[in-house]
Amino acid sequence: MRTRRIVAAVAAVALIPATAALLTSSQASAQSSDEIQEEIDERSEDLEVVIEEYNAKREELDDANELIEEIEAQLPELQAAADAANEQMAEIASTAYTGGNFAMVNSVLAGDPSDFADRLMYLSNLSDAENAAIADALGQMEELETRKTELETLKESADEILSDIEKQQGEIEAEIEALEDDYDDAYAAENPEPDWGDYAGNSTAVAFAWDQLGEQYVYGADGPDTWDCSGLTQGAWAAAGVSLSHNAAMQWDETARISRDELQEGDLVFYNDLAHVGIYIGGGEIIHAPNSTTVVKIVDIDYGGSIVGYGRP
Incomplete structure (x- = not known):
């Protein structure tokens, strides 16, 4: 099914392994600016992977979003069909009641629609048309619930996977920012600003x-x-x-x-x-x-x- 394929694709994400905790201030100060720059380069490469993974998942989610819109567009019609099906079943139940079968119809309709077929045999005294109408009505209701479940699954999967990637992106960016601060400190220590002294000329x-x-x-x-x-x-x-x-x-x-x-x-x-x-x-x-x-x-x-x-x- 298309929904399951999309959900599976969205969920199949290989996130970058978490790195060790950031260096302590004393460890960072012991590193040269070149060593810190190497770490920045490494984490920047990791960040590129995460961003590209994010972009790939966004592309896959385009399909998911299309399906979400498709289902949302179908829901009013499905809801209307389910409401009509309920009315039809109530009418059949009312007719059956007139014939003394009200309790029987109620017992069949009260259960889970998924095992309706197993209980349908108890309505053998209903006409084929009535049985078919009841089966169609329950099918309409089941279709509505199925589509609602698909919709929620898609939304939850999309939100969860993007949230995971965005969280990891934020963590790596924070590490890089901290490393850049360490780099600035190390570079400043290695390359102190010259003391130009005071200008003694006349220009x-x-x-x-x-x-x-x-x-x-x-x-x-x-x-x-x-x-x-x-x-x-x-x-x-x-x-x-x-x-x-x-x-x-x-x-x-x-x-x-x-x-x-x-x-x-x-x-x-x-x-x-x-x-x-x-x-x-x-x-x-x-x-x-x-x-x-x-x-x-x-x-x-x-x-x-x-x-x-x-x-x-």
């Missing part, structure tokens, strides 16, 4: 950029607490009263060309086909907002990007 633009050291890179950001590369240089020079566009290539057009030997604090250094820009701070170093994996920092002017040229606002 207002550099002083502004210096104050942003350690702030997060965010694509498209221009402050006050997050930056991308051109947003940072734009903000630095705005502090000095100079307006620049929020775009490295446009800033190239808005600045005068200079040579590397002419670099002074505050000049801009352009990289990677004008896709990146930093602000020169002297001593062969720049301040820049590199990418979303790190923060505003000081690096060597030749940190790795391909230099296009230099500009002075």
